[in-house]
Amino acid sequence: MSLASSGNDVGSAVQRLRSTTRRKILRLYPVLVLPVLAFALDCLFPLPPAPRYSPIVLAADGSVLHAFLNPTQKWRMKTKLSEITPALQQAIINKEDRYFRYHFGVNPIAIVQAAGRNIFRNGRTTGASTITMQVARLLEPKERTFGNKLLEMLRAVQLEAHYSKPEILQLYLNLVPYGSNIEGVKSAALLYFQQPPDYLSLAQTVTLAIIPNQPRVLVLGKNNERILTERNRWLRQFQQQHLFPDQDIEDAINEPLDAQRHAAPTLAPHLARRLVSRFPGQPIIHSTLRRAPQVKAEDLTKNYVRRLHELGISQAAVLVVNNRTRAVEAYVGSADFQDAAGSGQVDGVRAIRSPGSTLKPFLYALAVDKGIITPKLKLPDVPTNFSGFRPENFDKSCAGEVTVERALTYSLNIPAVRVLADVGVPVFTDKLRDAGFKSVAKAAPRLGLSTILGGCGASLEELTGLYAALADGGNYKPLRNTALVEKKTPTPKSRLSALLVSPAAAFLITDILAQRTRPDLPMGYQNSRHLPKIAWKTGTSYGRRDAWSIGYNQDYTIGVWVGNFSGQGSPALTGADVASPLLFDLFNTLAYNSPNRWAVPPATLDFRLVCAETGLVPGEHCPNQLIDYYLPGTSSARHCEHQKEALVSADSTMAYCRACVPAAGFRRQLFPNPLPEVLAFREAQGLPSTRLPQHNPACSLVRNTDGGAGASLAITSPLDHAEYVLDRKEKQQMLLSCAAGSEVRQVFWYVNDRFLRAASATERVFFRPPSGPVKISCADDHGRNVDIRLQVQEL
Known part of the structure; x- marks a missing residue:
């Protein structure tokens, strides 16, 4: 073979190789270009924005406490995947799109069948819309034309690329219409059956499955007989398909349809608005409230205030806190949210009011920790001038000398001011700031001895949190009303846990506040069998504008405020007369069966003999002595000198x-x-x-x-x-x-x-x-x- 012919053979082979490679590239070209083109189209034509849901606030058990209209004035409550029961999924899929789990958003067989029916007028005219295509139409409503139908198909394929099948089904169940301004199975279940979707019976589930096709014709509450007939027809069809057990089908067919439209849940309106404002755009907000205590607290408060109207008292607020978790279990901002004349939309739980005498227990606890007082120590109760400030007791009288425990249980003002002068106003206000008292923290430089008599501002929420700390051995933790966490700056010191007072001081104050022989025991409870075992303190602000009563046991702390949001006072407005009865009713209703446990003295406490005349360590001339608690190494060891020996x-x-x-x-x-x-x-x-x-x-x-x-x-x-x-x-x-x-x-x-x-x-x-x-x-x-x-x- 010549060299020239050999060269020609090599050239031919190279040409053949190039030709083969070119053909392979041309074959792969669509495979390479189509994904790129699809990605480009997906970027150029993004999916419609997510639907705007109705904000709902849930109770601790997941039930809906309060629901709001969405920004477009529709009831569209978000249904989570966990709420879509197998029965609901089977009924919807079998009725709307039997091959939903297998196609890619468009069902070609259904399209051919629908085209044949529509062209040859054979059978019912259908559009062959899959569930995914219906989601596309609900997300982006358009006039029903052939061109828009093609767009729906493209959107359906796009949805299938972005979402899983369960997520698409969830979107469908959140968007399906149920007539008027109701959309989604959760909205329909709550507004028509007053149950969440996962609590519906088979009959109710099938009822909700058949309405979306004819929401204007099958209107629950108006066309129940027609809906009943259609429901049972579909139940028989499901029976033939063996979709559900025969007995379940028969029970569902025999179940009557008694559905009508109900109002949306409106429990805890003040907290619900507070949480929605705090977490904007959040469709589902989990609160710590418990439904049963919330309902009872609202009913008790509303009925109680109704009896006070003739006394010129129009409002009340209640807060119930679980001491172990600091979770708010009931939140009543006003007696009636719809009471426009009484400013019912004002949140009395957060309103800043004069706390009256409610801060005294905390002051005495601080004084115990500083060794200034013990329960049996006697304090002067006489008219006193504190650098120009002359406080008076509530009844305008003085006793001369009183023990600390009597000064606290009788809520005497003069001894309290004397103790605050000994403790120091800055020390007191610094502790309140650690307990989350925002208005006190702002006004601290200007506050004086009148602070202990209500000369500062505080809210029911702050005071209840403070008493919950006393119930927990002096350990303060911020109250929780939701399980959600805000994405904000680090938590300030005032919202962190802190030991405000020692367990010993907290126990002594609790022991004093649990005494029942006192003037602020509500009328009719002296010999009542229903007197709960609690420690409580009342308070009345200057001018009788605010009445307080806050109590606690080992399990709960309940705070009550009664008054008028306008600030108008009333002669009958005192903590003992109008706030404590509601407090006791709440404890008897909400915590009546709680374990009868009580605080026990901590090991840091001990007993000692003191002079009965002064409460000090007995001196040389102290024949009458009694036992008193004290903190070894902390409490004052000053000896009594109530008698003086003289030579006469x-x-x-x-x-x-x-x-x-x-x-x-x-x-x-x-x-x-x-x-x-x-x-x-x-x-x-x-x-x-x-x-x-x-x-x-x-x-x-x-x-x-x-x-x-x-x-x-x-x-x-x-x-x-x-x-x-x-x-x-x-x-x-x-x-x-x-x-x-x-x-x-x-x-x-x-x-x-x-x-x-x-x-x-x-x-x-x-x-x-x-x-x-x-x-x-x-x-x-x-x-x-x-x-x-x-x-x-x-x-």
Whole structure:
């Protein structure tokens, strides 16, 4: 073979190879181009946006508490895959698209059959629409034309590429029409049968399966007889197909059709709106509410407030919290959401109101932890001037001295202010801020001693959370009303868990608040068998505008507010009279069968003997003693000095110090040694009181060298740093009074460092002050001195 012929053979082989390769590429060209083209078309013509659902708020068990219209004013509640029961799927698929699970969105066989029927007029005219094609039409409604039908087919194929079969079926069941503005099986099930789809019977399921084809003709509540006939026809057809057991079919056929349109669920309207606003665009919101407690709480509140209308009281709010989980189980923002005259749409759970006395238990718990008080300690309950602030008790009276537990159970104001002055306002408000009190946190720099009497703002939600912390041994956790989590910045400190007070302090306060011999026990409950075992505290704001009652046991904390959203007060509006009865009714209804468990003293608590007269550790002269709780290493160990031993003459007319006591003719005697303000109060009230006799006038030493320095001297009138405006024409005078120890017999008054007059320790002195700044001084016969300054203006 020549070299030329060999070269020609090689060239031919190369040409044949190129030709073969070109043919193979041409064959693969559609395979390579079509996916790219499909992807490009999918990008150029994206699927219609997801349907806009009706927001629904679910209870903890998954039932619908509240539903809202969607933005297009339709009832279209989202049906989850888990709610599509096998019976519902089988009925829908068998009726609408028997080969749904096998085709790619378009059923070619059904198209050919439908074309034959439509062309030759043989049988019923059909459109051969698959479930996927119906979804495409429902997502993008268009006029029924041949061109639009082709577009539906293309959209159906596109849907099949994007979604699984169960997801397409879910879309279909969410969009199918049921007449009027009702769309989707969940909306239809709730509005016609008042049941979720997965709770429907077979008869009800088939009923919902047949209506979408003729929603304007088969209207539930209007055409029930016609729907019943159509339903049973399809049930017989399903029986022939052996789709369901024969007995189930027979039972479904015999089931009557008693369906009519009902209103959408509207429980917990305030919380529902709050959650929808908090999670915009969320079709399904899971709340922590329990349906039964919510229904009972709403009914009790509405009926209770109806009885209060004649007293000028129009509203109430209730919050029920599970102490173990801090889940809100009932949320009543107002007595009647539809009450426009009473501003029923205002959310009383979140409204900022004056808390009255409801913060006192928390204050006393803080004081226990600081070692300032124990339950049996006695506090002065006398008119007191706290740097210009003169609080009064609710009943305008004073008791002189009261134990801590009585001061709390009787909600006395003066002892509470005294305890707050000892604890410190900043310490108190800082703890409230840790417990999520937002308005207190904002106003903290401006708050003073009046805070404990309601001089700050708080909501029912904040107060109930605070009492839930007491029920949980002082451990604060933020309340939960939903299982959803917001995608926001890290949780602030005020919403984190915190130990506000020790378990020991929480137990002592709980033990005090559980006492039933107290004035705020509701009328009719004194001998009632239905008195729940709870710890509770009431509160009434200034002007009787707000009535509070908050109680708890081991399982639940319930907060109640009663009043008017307008802020109008009522003479009958007190926590004990109008808020506590509702609180007790709620506990008896919601937690009547809860386990009868109660708090037990923690190991950090112990007992000790204290003086019955003061609640302090017994001193040398304390014959009457009783047992009291205390915190070892924390509670004050100050010894009692309620009696003072003095050396007096035989006739008790003269007292001696150790420097001037005679060799004979004297004796030892015990004298009461109360605080000066308590002694002054007793004498002003005409109560029995005993002062030390006059000191030996012949004694040349300073009169307080007898070792009995006594209590401090205090001016009780006028007020320090106050401004007085007097009428010049009426020649008004000013009162001078003081509180001195029992050993003081005489005091000396000075005005602007000039002697005014001498007076007995309990005498009330009147004088006419000069205009301008005035300095008033008081000295006693034991060498003590006190000054105050004030401003006087004459008009």
